[in-house]
């Protein structure tokens with residue numbers, strides 16, 4: 194049975210839907226990078242979210258608990274004074290990941306999931322998995338711990354059309370893996386298709402999904418609006434409007450199987466505006482405003498708290514956050530770029546006005 198989340202978002206204020214108070218939310222899928230980039234972008238997330246699941250696709254990837262511990266320390270050290278933020282660490286699955294490392298991760302208290310990147314599917318995925326059956330002993334260990342496998346659900350076979358890669362992965366790779374490991378818990382990350390939404394909503398309780406703000410707000414036309422738009426390019430790539438509508442329906446359905454994961458992925462401006470531009474949309478600075486806009490467009494603001502603050506902790510078996518955040522329906526201009534030190538990233542909706550503003 195699909196568990197449902199109640200919709201207790203407190204809607205109050207001058208006009209009923211102009212001020213939205215939510216329990217403090219979490220981001221269940223985030224790229225922070227490392228070093229100067231991490232230091233530059235971290236506060237955008239820590240301002241809005243109490244916790245974030247931090248992706249391990251660094252160079253070199255975070256494949257061991259010891260590396261995850263060091264990475265976590267670097268994140269905590271980069272927090273601005275007074276910020277309370279908990280990075281939820283992940284391990285990068287390889288075909289050489291031993292079952293013992295999964296056990297160590299589960300006992301660590303700070304590693305909360307293992308991430309599957311099909312080799313070649315996306316940024317820094319070369320060390321990822323070529324054949325998931327080669328990971329069966331690690332997956333069996335993972336199933337025993339109850340920690341979820343976070344899946345970048347795309348096949349990399351160049352013969353498969355890029356717009357079909359998610360659907361084919363679900364059928365040819367994920368379904369068999371779930372059948373081989375009946376206790377394995379899975380989060381299908383950043384789903385982009387109606388097929389993925391159906392796979393999750395019609396499947397078992399052990400399978401959930403994250404949804405990005407950009408896949409809720411945009412279809413693939415946005416990549417070519419008046420010219421080539423590198424800042425709209427991410428992986429999995431934006432799909433047709435019918436898919437976007439299916440994702441919005443899933444996110445706003447009240448099902449606790451769908452929760453917030455921005456997949457905010459900083460790349461320097463010059464690496465996006467490039468002959469071979471990097472994949473990733475930078476949404477961390479305005480994430481809640483963007484999700485509020487997507488939910489508001491279909492009259493579902495009362496469902497935002499379940500999606501942003503309740504469903505994720507329930508799936509991960511973590512406590513709900515204390516405290517609240519407030520969003521006001523008040524226009525906000527998005528800067529054309531976010532420049533800090535040597536790093537400049539172009540945020541999604543750069544130079545445009547958002548209808549919602551997060552109040553500090």
Ligand code: DOR
Nearest residue numbers: 315316427428458472473
């Ligand atoms: O667009 C993306 N960017 N998709 C991913 O899967 C990875 C991410 C990144 O790390 O840049």
Ligand code: ZN
Nearest residue numbers: 222224248456
């Ligand atoms: Zn990602």
